Amino acid sequence: MNSKSCLIILILLFLSYTGYSQTYAFFGSYNHDKNKEGLYVYELDTVKGSLKKFTSAKIHNPSYLTLSPAGNFIYACTDTKTPNAGSVSSFVFNPEKKTITFVNSQSSRGENPVYCAVHPSGNWLINGNYTESGISLCPLNINGNIEPPVQFLRYFEGSINPDRQANSHIHSTVFSPDGKFVFVPDLGSDKIRRYEFDTLTKQPLLEIAPLKTTPGSGPRHFTFHPNGKYAYCIGELSGTVTVYQYSNGELKPVQEIATHEDSITEAFESSDVHCTPDGRFLYATNRGAENNIAIFSIRENGTLQNIGYQSTLGKHPRTFAIDSSGNFLIATNVNSSSAVVFRINKTTGQLTKTSETTIEHVSCVKIKTY
Template sequence: MLILLSGINVYAQNTYVFFGSFNRDKNTEGIYVYELDIIKGNLSKVTSVKGILNPSFLTLAPNGQYLFACTESKTKDAGSVSSFKFNPEKKSLTFINSQRTGGENPVYITAHKNGKWLINGNYTEGSVSVYPVSENGLIEPRVQNFQYSEGSTDPDRQERSHIHSTVFSPDFNYVFAPDLGADKIRAYQFENNKTEPLTEIPFKQAPLGSGPRHFTFHPNGKFAYCVEEMGGAVSAYSYDSGKLESIQRINTHPDQLKDNFENSDIHISPDGRYLYASNRGSENNIAIFSIQNDGTLKTIGYQKTGGKHPRVFTLDETGKFLIATNSVSGDAFVFKRNEETGLLKKVGKKIKIFGVSSVQIRKY
């Protein structure tokens, strides 16, 4: 859309939403692009991509030109990470290439701020892999792979290592990888100028049986938070130069709930005032916390996600909207966020996407 402003041609900004899914069949749509109406909160479909199996987790390059996807194939040695070019003017998403992860079940991928590196976590195999990315968005073969085997206290869920996310520190000098199977937050120093950039440093022990899953940093860089899938809690940490120190552990659910937790995702509002964590299973909601000056959390309330199994959600860069994906019911909802109270209100209309499991928002 072209707007004339005082004789100057400027392009109007558009907000796009990218959804990944468990499509189960690469002959059907797997990745979807929608446009977000930032007034009413409605989503309108722009394009979609076939030919990719179970692109269950997505991340964007820092410049927004490329979209990267994990493909959870559940087929031995057939998991991959893939790259796509997004053109906001043409509203097109075009496949570039893919690389094998060396495992069947990659579940998380993240990009360095310079756009030259990708790091992914493989759940089933319990490994972390590193890939260079060329200037044209091409993913190069992996240059590092850290493999783990040890488990923890729950023989059914923690028989071995299960890496569930890979997250850069705010300064991009460190990477943290929650290991659900071993109850550890694994840690690495990242050196951008090396051909093998990751060096393992001491891990942070998580509570036994907690199953650490997703991880995020406060915008001020002083605090970090990990949502624990099996423990039904968020652990808060103070952070400094690659080191985490525990400061609090707080439930993501009312106290009367005692077991069968299925916590999944965690995000902080851009203003640093509120933290959100999703609960699947019997709850299907997002727990809302206010963040105190000392980094600890205070429960504010809960917001139903409108469907079943809210696997991943995200906030837009303004903090005005939160979009949640429900993978079992196959739908996504937009919520408007009250910046003062932190509470959420459903807006717009739900969209139906089979097996929807991941979401990213970007303004162009």
């Protein structure tokens, strides 16, 4: 056996022993043209922190993406920012064949769908509509096909800001870690709507009394701490993150902390919020005058301490995502058409840019390791 053959065998044995994996970043874009690429998959180099385009698909204005638990299906809010339209769409992703294949679409039952989530079982897709405020629940079959909605709910209440809160605006739909509850921040009414999720009934969403937030806060995105004991909601209009103690569908507010620097006193445009997988840090994005990421350390009781800011090096960071290793954060800057990869310092929580990629009007990002 020659030296080259020995080297190949050693490499294969090493990859087998170490559990070789690949990490992909999935991006949507406001392409404003259904005949143009709108869904992209890039491979994330987990050593260098760089992105390399892998494959893409044509779809119209995907504002938000989510993945099935196994990552073999991609679900997207599509036809957003389109009058008299709005849909959710499904794709099969095959990392070995390097392909994305369209499966089907269903109406979102309202204009401007902006968020969707898959139940931990992989059997349900829920989406939220911003303009025609409401949520729609669709069954999913084993082939990734989105079935027609079995439940649709509309909301009409407003709150104290006449410019932004004349009526309800749903901005996210989040399952609890155990899948037994759904939390629906409503920017327009200053409420987090709550539902028990009963999979044994034909219409699984069972309403619980909504939780009122600070008037004028405009609750937008919502996330759980990895330990499941705490939850965090970012207020787009107030530029704050509210910390909640969580147990069995109940939320108890324990802290409200600013995401913005002291020099910013109005016109907040806070957007997204996520914890690191180890539960030590929380990040929150600010658009508008700031275009940055607020960095917080998480105390043992779930409360937050601000420890700095990092520019997203672009304009209008609508969403961001953290990979499962907790080593990288990717921010999407819609108005400057850039996806920026940052390396996370696991000791300090600080961010260091590793690469930047141009994606026209990039609207959202998800990361998955296979």
